[in-house]
Amino acid sequence: RKEVEQDPGPFNVPEGATVAFNCTYSNSASQSFFWYRQDCRKEPKLLMSVYSSGNEDGRFTAQLNRASQYISLLIRDSKLSDSATYLCVVNLPYNNNDMRFGAGTRLTVKP
Amino acid sequence: GAVVSQHPSWVICKSGTSVKIECRSLDFQATTMFWYRQFPKQSLMLMATSNEGSKATYEQGVEKDKFLINHASLTLSTLTVTSAHPEDSSFYICSARLRRPVWADTQYFGPGTRLTVL
Numbered sequence: 001r002k003e004v005e006q007d008p009g010p011f012n013v014p015e016g017a018t019v020a021f022n023c024t025y026s027n028s029a030s031q032s033f034f035w036y037r038q039d040c041r042k043e044p045k046l047l048m049s050v051y052s053s054g055n056e057d058g059r060f061t062a063q064l065n066r067a068s069q070y071i072s073l074l075i076r077d078s079k080l081s082d083s084a085t086y087l088c089v090v091n092l093p094y095n096n097n098d099m100r101f102g103a104g105t106r107l108t109v110k111p
Numbered sequence: 112g113a114v115v116s117q118h119p120s121w122v123i124c125k126s127g128t129s130v131k132i133e134c135r136s137l138d139f140q141a142t143t144m145f146w147y148r149q150f151p152k153q154s155l156m157l158m159a160t161s162n163e164g165s166k167a168t169y170e171q172g173v174e175k176d177k178f179l180i181n182h183a184s185l186t187l188s189t190l191t192v193t194s195a196h197p198e199d200s201s202f203y204i205c206s207a208r209l210r211r212p213v214w215a216d217t218q219y220f221g222p223g224t225r226l227t228v229l
Contacts, residue, residue: 034217043204043220044155087154089218098145099218103154 003027004090006102014110017078021105023071023088032091033064035073037084038104044087047073078109114138115207117221124195125229131191132224134205140185141207145218146178149202161188195228202226 006023013019025033033050048055050062050071061074071088088102114137124130134144142163147155159169159180167180179191188207192199202225206218 041202041225043223045220046217049217098157098160100157101155 003092003100004088004102006086006088007105008103010106010108012108012110013078015078015080017109018074018076019078019107020075021073021086021088021107023073023090023102025069025071025088025090025100027090027092028066028069029093030069030090031093032099033062033071034089034099035060035062035071036087036089036101038087039084044101047086075107078107080109080111083107083109113207113209113217113219115141115205115219115221117205117224119224120222121225121227123227123229126196127194129191129193130195130226131189132203132205132226134188134190134207134221136186136207136219139207139209141188141209142185143208144182144188145206145208146180146188146190147204147206149204149223155204158190192226195226197228200226200228 003026035047036044037047038044048057048062050064054063059076063072085104085106087104089099092098116135118133144161146158148158149155157170158173159167161167161180161182163182163185169175182188202223204223206220209217
């Protein structure tokens with residue numbers, strides 16, 4: 001099983017749609033979870049951290065389910081500018097707390 | 112805050128030459144920096160973890176003699192691709208870790224270096 005697995009995508013949605021991405025991780029001891037956004041030919045940028053109680057930042061909501069080792073990202077009222085690849089990131093507590101990236105899910109929001 | 116720079120942003124070189132890429136944390140001290148490689152349409156792959164003042168830890172399958180890493184100070188790490196081959200052409204990205212506290216540490220990425228080996 002991969003350390004971090006994401007929906008393969010791609011997701012093609014119209015403007016205004018709600019879209020959800022899922023991510024599972026293999027190490028139950030992981031404590032840090034993040035969603036990063038990467039635009040084409042650019043570096044990843046932190047979108048939001050994921051907290052146990054779930055957290056919201058504007059149109060973006062992140063959820064964590066420790067029992068199922070599952071993370072989600074919900075984007076409401078999609079904008080054209082949301083088009084990017086979304087990376088799920090999880091720490092590895094047994095390995096210097098390094099981070100492992102999922103393969104990413106490509107989102108394209110169309111007019 | 113938490114700005115990471117990389118230099119150069121792109122480089123083209125001939126096979127057999129060596130290329131050095133610098134990664135700097137501009138407004139914070141980074142005890143740990145990471146080097147990633149990303150091929151087109153693929154995810155980031157961790158190459159090595161660089162701790163200031165000690166030897167880098169390389170991921171399985173990454174040749175430490177080919178990818179030389181030096182973390183000389185708390186704000187600078189360098190990656191040198193030695194005897195570059197066309198298959199080394201890739202997007203190399205560094206990141207620096209900001210720890211506050213450990214369970215909430217976050218990585219900040221440099222803008223990346225696009226290497227093309229002819």
